[in-house]
Amino acid sequence: MAEPARVSESSSESSSESSGGNLSNVSSPAIPTASxxxxxAATPDAAAGRPRKGPFSFLSGSLTSFGxxxxxxxLSSRVVAYYGDHPPHYxxxxxxxxxxxxxxxxxxxxxxxxxxxxxxxxxxxxxxxRSLMPGWREAEDTP
Numbered sequence: 001m002a003e004p005a006r007v008s009e010s011s012s013e014s015s016s017e018s019s020g021g022n023l024s025n026v027s028s029p030a031i032p033t034a035s036x037x038x039x040x041a042a043t044p045d046a047a048a049g050r051p052r053k054g055p056f057s058f059l060s061g062s063l064t065s066f067g068x069x070x071x072x073x074x075l076s077s078r079v080v081a082y083y084g085d086h087p088p089h090y091x092x093x094x095x096x097x098x099x100x101x102x103x104x105x106x107x108x109x110x111x112x113x114x115x116x117x118x119x120x121x122x123x124x125x126x127x128x129x130r131s132l133m134p135g136w137r138e139a140e141d142t143p
Contacts, residue, residue, distance in 0.1 A: 055132055061121075062122075072117055079107055
């Protein structure tokens with residue numbers, strides 16, 4: 001059998017010689033380490049100089065999400081009405097099975113979108129209410 005090719009160790013030997021033969025002192029610059037003294041000023045929003053989100057942002061996000069939820073509810077009701085008026089009917093059993101699967105998938109996805117937008121809107125609205133209470137900024141800054 002042939003021996004596997006060996007990697008030249010001259011570069012690693014020279015680096016270990018330059019560091020005194022002790023490789024435990026070498027740190028990897030590619031892996032950032034988090035300091036335990038990380039402060040709120042180290043967050044990306046504070047570092048970029050952007051202000052924190054306020055009550056108006058939560059309210060506008062909530063209204064937008066509720067609006068999309070209402071549109072998804074309208075779409076869901078129209079899809080259910082369409083499939084109620086036009087049920088899939090095929091002679092082949094396999095084709096009928098695929099048609100019912102697709103109908104269930106489409107109706108399920110529209111209702112999933114409805115409730116996803118509704119719950120996101122509800123969460124943002126509750127965050128809006130919480131942000132109106134006194135002392136919410138101090139509570140956000142505490143770890």
